[in-house]
Amino acid sequence: MSLWYIIAAIVFFASILIAKKNTRKTKKNLPPGPPRLPIIGNLHQLGSHPHRSMFKLSGKYGSLMSLKFGNVSAVVASTPETVKDVLKTFDLECCSRPYMTYAARISYNLKDLAFCPYSNYWREVRKLTVIELYTAKRVQSFGDIRKEEVACFADFIKQSASLKNKVNLNQKLLKLSASVICRVGFGISLKGSKLENTYEEVIEGIMEVLGSFTAADYFPVIGSFIDRITGLHSKCEKFFKAMDRFFDQSIKHHLEDETIKDDIIDLLLNMERGEVGLGEFQLTRNHTKGILLNVLIAGIDTSGHTVTWVMTHLIKNPRVLKKAQAEVREVIKNKDDIKEEDIQQLEYLKMVIKETLRINPLVPLLVPREASKDIKIAGYDIPKKTWIHVNIWAVHRNPNVWKDPDAFIPERFMDKEIDYKGLNFELLPFGSGRRMCPGIGMGMALVHLTLINLLYRFDWKLPDGMKVEDVDLEESYGLVCPKKVPLQLIPVLTQWT
């Protein structure tokens, strides 16, 4: 009997020791973070503009901060140093994407580039689209389309100027981006397409769904029920179906017209037929549509909004507007043919664009990432599967990095080598590393050409009764943050119109 007592005692103490050891093993040194509420964690602290709320919280809890959203553990990087750790030092370990319910639905179950986790498939699609769509040579080859569409847009502005009508720049610039992307990416004209009258609602709607609070991501089982009650689920289905009809239309157009060669859809259809390979993958129609999704939404919802933000800052800062216009008019002189290459000589306009991308980065938290293994950043443990948010908005407003960070001062870039191409961790409107925006060349080509035309050909004034102080800088929030209240300006004819 006494032997049984001894064995029981040994088992008892051994299990205490093992339990202690395991606790030591699992006790992680997580980054500090604000206290959490039961079940929802820190969700109540996100507010309507999560990048701003996270910026405030990081002031208290540090440049690498832990948050909990329902079931999801997240960290937020908010300074150039911690952001560099995530996007450069640990880029490989941090470049996957978490599973996001509605991003998965919209991307035909993650068959796209932007929401697909880091994998062989992602690498193949990135390689393919970079070569076929995003190289400098390709971007240049679309130059005529951009020129035609910008000329058409400038004609509309001219008519409005003759009639002294105000122009809703948010709306018109979005239409310009949509017209260019339809032709460049889909080989069809926006006019007459399935999205002709709905592109604004569909694109903005998809971005809203992607940037919304998604209960399904944070609360397993009950979350999808909550999304059905809030209407998020049906909103997503509605916009997904509209977008899907547009993809069907442009694919049908390609299948019917055999003269269309050498564009991205033609290539993807060849891959579906097995005539060309994509590594080990056999493409299906859903792969084709998933890959096209990013071209549609990332292409349309970015360049136009960037130009709107530039024009907003210019109209609020008459001194800067005057200086930028003087430079553009001096460089272009009386050339009727405005070329994209002219931007090379427009040093001040380049600074104005950088300053706008600093103050209003369109994607303030980038696209969420996920740690693919346990890592240690800045001495803290980041366990596998943690969501990683990169708050570039916080970096761009950091007073230790930028003097007077809330003020619009393009001259701050004078004699500085800082650019937005992913090498300077204090300015990252396109991200950096493996997941950096591949459409930067295509997007900025349109931004430059549009701005040169707007500033060279027209003067701009506010509608009667409106003062410079009345122009607000409020952002709407989704995955991208465009100006919330549309910018309405009156174009004025000039000798250069």
Ligand code: HEM
């Ligand atoms: C001014 C214009 C644009 C801005 C500010 C912008 C910004 C961004 C940002 C911040 C990201 C996320 C990077 C990350 O998660 O680290 C991104 C990703 C992406 N962008 Fe852009 N973008 C612009 C234009 C475009 C255009 C015109 C296209 C295509 C036609 C495009 C296609 C993409 C794609 C496919 C991704 C996902 C890349 C990946 O996850 O591998 N973007 N963009």
